[in-house]
Amino acid sequence: MPLLVSNVPWTDEPLDDARRVAVHLGLSPPEILSVQLLKRSVDGRRRPPLWLANYRVELRDGEPAEQRLLQQGRHGLRLFTARDAQRFASSVPVPDLRSTWPASQRPxxxxxxxxxxxxxxRLGEAGAPALLLERGEPVERRHYDVRAFWRHGQLDPESNAVFGEGGAGAFSDGKIYTRRRDGELGWVFRRLVDHGADPRVMEEGWAHLGTDRIREILPRLRARLAELGVEVRFRARVDRFVVEHGRCVGVELAGGELLRGAPVIVATGHSARDTWQAMLDAGASAEQRPIHIGARVEHPQRLVDQARYGAERGALPPASYRFTSVPPAGRARPAHTFCMCPGGTIVAASNHAGRVVVNGMSYSNRRAAFANSAVVVEVLPSDYGAADPLAGARFQDHIERLAFDSGGGGFRAPGQLVEDLLAGRPSQGLPKVSYTLGAQPTDLREILPGPIIEGMREALRHFERQLPGFAGPEAVLIAPETRTSAPVRFTRGPDLHSLGLPGLMPVGEGAGFAGGIVSAALDGMKAADAVIATVGAG
Ligand SMILES: Cc1cc2nc3c(=O)[nH]c(=O)nc-3n(C[C@H](O)[C@H](O)[C@H](O)COP(=O)(O)OP(=O)(O)OC[C@H]3O[C@@H](n4cnc5c(N)ncnc54)[C@H](O)[C@@H]3O)c2cc1C
Known part of the structure; x- marks a missing residue:
């Protein structure tokens, strides 16, 4: 059985993987039969910080040699188990139903x-003649729409930072790490690499794509879909679901065109509030769910590097962090940092006129001089002020409108120095921030409800203890970050069909079943597999 060798130092020396492992284990290179790099990440706790790698290793002399090594009781060395094999699997096969897929069944x-x-x-790979409808533009055109918004505040409500090919993840940092590792994840990662992602994302512990890379991957994915027989239509906004005999059997587009097909997989994200309403109108069942709201905090990247690495970063990647604050019950609400973007910028992420929402993005090289993350606080359905499924969306919308007004228009965002928020005074001025549409110094208490402010204050003080400078004079807050996830969940049964409306399959972040690029992709894959299974079963 192979070995799992963890925490192998990855130095600058030009060693290949086999030599690196041999040096680490005190063996000569010919004693190694094969090595497979599984994961690589920076250990920022070491001084100096160091890249460490995990490998699956086979020795030429097989089991006796492996047993000899294991008997040395070395830390970070054990057998590579069947469970490890499952965790690091690179795919899950898709059945080929091209010849048997019923012509009448078009998902x-x-x-x-x-x-x-x-x-x-996934449907295309199985042979399904699926139809993919997208309200926004293909990414090449969307790029110009997003640029016009971020540079000049000209918002196209149908093609922007959240709508258009690639969805909300297209103009993002493109973080694609999750704690989960298995064949399904392997399938998603493999497809990303097949269509242009850097192959190293398969191994990086903290892999990210970056906006520039995502923009290259999307047209290739589109071409592959066409090759597989999947029809993709842009500027095709679904306004209504067609229901017959209690089942969803198709959709109506803006403009009135009717399209029949089933099932209807709804993957419309957390910003299509109009589509949530259309789903409810058609009979889909939904319930409220908690969310997190707060503001982006921005620091010079140099400050984060120095605090995390204890020095300038040199050849290491820009340092990142992830913090949680769980104050004693009754003092303040729990909070955490969310979607940290090292070497990134804060961007406008609204699709609605008169609303300010911020988020973070970066390019693949993460070269920007700033680091940002959202500091977000738990918000419960009891805060929403009403019991209907979309009350949480109205709660978000109210904050976003206040923020727009407070920014003074033109999608300027309200901002405050962290020190001023902690001292309970409005900011009179702000240092240079990365948010291109400008930040208006203010008092965030005018925008965010009291419990969110209290949770953020408690968290910022706590995070300062973990990263000196986090709440220091260079730290600025830009608000609001309201759309960290959906405030509603469209309930579904074991077959992933809506409990209220069979034939409709709510998936991804907007349906309340994902939070992030990878988990949304996995939920989409799961829905496709459910459709494929019913067709495969005849
Ligand atoms: C700026 C930014 C940065 C982010 N950074 C990261 C990150 O680094 N890592 C990470 O994991 N996550 C990140 N996220 C979150 C991530 O993008 C989302 O979690 C993910 O995109 C959700 O995927 P989804 O497919 O469920 O929905 P979405 O990506 O929101 O896609 C929904 C799609 O449906 C379309 N649509 C909506 N309504 C209709 C309709 N009625 N008819 C037709 N089409 C419709 C939309 O135009 C959109 O393209 C970021 C988000 C933003 C905004």
């Missing part, structure tokens, strides 16, 4: 974000 997928794209891709 419709709504939304070309990660959930919809990967659902359509």
């Amino acid at each position: 419709i997928v709504i939304g070309a974000g990660p959930a919809g794209l990967f659902a359509a891709l």
Whole structure:
């Protein structure tokens, strides 16, 4: 059985993987039969910080040699188990139903974000003649729309930072790490690499793509979908679901065109509030769910590097962090940092006129001089002020409108120095921030409800103890970060069909079943597999 060798130092010396492992284990290179790099990440706790790698290793002399090594009781060395094999599997096969797929059964997928794209891709690979409908533009054109918004505040409500090919994840940092590792994840990662992602994302512990890379991957994915027989339509907004005899059997587009098909996979993300309403109108069942709201905090990247690495970063990647604050019950609400973007910028992420929402993005090289993350606080359905499923969306919308007004228009965002928030005074001025549409110094208490402010204050003080400078004079807050996930969940049964409306399959982040690019893609894949299983079963 192979060995799992963990924490092998990855130095600058030009060693190949086999030599690196041999040096680490005190063996000569010919004693190694094969090595497979599984994971690589920086250990920032070491001084100096160091890249460490994990490998699957086979020795030429097989079991006796492995037993000899294991008997040395070395830390970070054990047998590579069947469970490890499952964790690091690189795919899950798709059945080929091309010749048997019933011509009458055309699945419709709504939304070309990660959930919809990967659902359509999986269906296409199985031979389904699926139809993918996207309200926004293909990424090449969307790029110009997003640029016009971020530079000049000209918002196209249908093609922007959250709507259009690639969904909300297209103009992002593109973090694609999750704690989960298995064959399904392997399938998603493998497809990303097949269509242009850096192959190292398969191994990086903290892999990210970056906006520039995502922009290259999307047209290739689109071409692959066409090759597989999946029809992709842009500027095709679904406004209504067609229901016959209690089942969803198709959709109506803006403009009135009717399209029949089933099932209808709805992967419309957490910003399509109009589509949530259309789903409810058609009979889909939904419930409220908690969310997190707060503001982006921005620091010079140099400050984060120095605090994490104890020095300038040199050749290491820009340092990142992830913090949680769980104050004693009754003092303040729990909070955490979310979607940290090292070497990134804060961006406008609204699709609605008169609303300010911020988020973070970066390019693949993460070269920007700033680091940002959202500091977000738990918000419960009891805060929403009403019991209907969309009350949470109205709660978000209220904050976003206040923020727009407070920014003074033109999508300027309200901002405050962390020190001023902690001292309970409005900011009179702000240092240079990365948010391109400008920040208006203010008092965030005018925008965010009291419990969110208290949770953020408690968290910022706590994070300062973990990263000196986090709440220091260079730290600025830009608000609000309201759309960390969906405040509603569209309930579904074991077959992933809506409990209230069979034939409709709510998936991804907007349906309340994912939070992030990879989990949305996995949920889309799961929905496709459920469809494929019913067709495969005859
Ligand atoms: C700026 C930014 C940065 C982010 N950074 C990261 C990150 O680094 N890592 C990470 O994991 N996550 C990140 N996220 C979150 C991530 O993008 C989302 O979790 C993910 O995209 C959700 O995928 P989804 O497919 O469920 O929905 P979405 O990506 O939101 O896609 C929904 C799609 O449906 C389309 N649509 C909506 N309504 C209709 C309709 N009625 N008819 C037709 N089409 C419709 C939309 O145009 C959109 O393309 C970021 C988000 C933003 C905004």
